[in-house]
Amino acid sequence: MDADAKKIALRMIPYGIYVLAGRGPDGTIAAATVNWVTQTAFAPPLVVVGVKADSQSYRAIQSAGVFALNMLGKGQEGLAFDFFKPTQLEGGKLNGEPFHAGTTGAPILDNAPACIECKVVEVVARGDHHIVIGEVVEAHVAKAPPGRPDDATLEMRELGPKVFYGG
Amino acid sequence: MDADAKKIALRMIPYGIYVLAGRGPDGTIAAATVNWVTQTAFAPPLVVVGVKADSQSYRAIQSAGVFALNMLGKGQEGLAFDFFKPTQLEGGKLNGEPFHAGTTGAPILDNAPACIECKVVEVVARGDHHIVIGEVVEAHVAKAPPGRPDDATLEMRELGPKVFYGG
Numbered sequence: 464m465d466a467d468a469k470k471i472a473l474r475m476i477p478y479g480i481y482v483l484a485g486r487g488p489d490g491t492i493a494a495a496t497v498n499w500v501t502q503t504a505f506a507p508p509l510v511v512v513g514v515k516a517d518s519q520s521y522r523a524i525q526s527a528g529v530f531a532l533n534m535l536g537k538g539q540e541g542l543a544f545d546f547f548k549p550t551q552l553e554g555g556k557l558n559g560e561p562f563h564a565g566t567t568g569a570p571i572l573d574n575a576p577a578c579i580e581c582k583v584v585e586v587v588a589r590g591d592h593h594i595v596i597g598e599v600v601e602a603h604v605a606k607a608p609p610g611r612p613d614d615a616t617l618e619m620r621e622l623g624p625k626v627f628y629g630g
Numbered sequence: 631m632d633a634d635a636k637k638i639a640l641r642m643i644p645y646g647i648y649v650l651a652g653r654g655p656d657g658t659i660a661a662a663t664v665n666w667v668t669q670t671a672f673a674p675p676l677v678v679v680g681v682k683a684d685s686q687s688y689r690a691i692q693s694a695g696v697f698a699l700n701m702l703g704k705g706q707e708g709l710a711f712d713f714f715k716p717t718q719l720e721g722g723k724l725n726g727e728p729f730h731a732g733t734t735g736a737p738i739l740d741n742a743p744a745c746i747e748c749k750v751v752e753v754v755a756r757g758d759h760h761i762v763i764g765e766v767v768e769a770h771v772a773k774a775p776p777g778r779p780d781d782a783t784l785e786m787r788e789l790g791p792k793v794f795y796g797g
Contacts, residue, residue: 468769472744473669474779475701479644501668502640502796503680504757511678513670534642577639590671602636611787612641629669
């Protein structure tokens, strides 16, 4: 396989930007910016997230069995970059962002335009990132987008001309 | 869970458009337009595709154990709509499109700007669409995009203001 062809072809997949967040049973909160997300079924509503296997977020989600996928909106590049950093809980804020617990207990960012809460139904432990399969059990929309919902989402390409995660 | 909130939040996930294609061991070829795609690992390079469990493509891919994910490019809306229809092999063309067999035997559309070939490593049979996990074993780029690869990909939103698959 040609390494360049693999990189280009895989980078043709367009991605939105999300903050994945979980709170472990010991109360530890972890949140991270992710992009490897897709829905995979309507009934039940399932989503898949590719999560770095050696990350804080992975451990929090694995142990909690639930997670929140915070959708980021246009203009929230700063928020995306904040969650590239390790999670810090300070003054009741998560990496400087106000948040609250969702129905499942998973952390929801107050400034996310929308969020889904998922129950982990299976984790496929393959590769350097594992495949977390979540059933959507709760959904919140803080501000309904005026047009197509996918036009309102922050996209990978908006993080910078050289920013990629994939390939 | 509020049904509208679920729909809006899930529809915030932006998608590219792909033609998933497989050739069963009996020679039957099936191809379908899909959008539920994400990479999930770098090493090995894995992708996940949500595939309708009662579809021709699902059966072909399941039995073949390999598939091709043809990336569509800007302006290829017609091609995307052609593969919403059941697969027809006529005059050596697939739904009117010229194609050839890839390294794995999976059908590659001559007009796709790029394509990956994958070995099915696992299928998670959950929901009305199943989660097909593929390891990328071959990649082809017919025409390297001049800018960001994800800027060259046909997107769901380009199929029409009311076209969604998700929610």
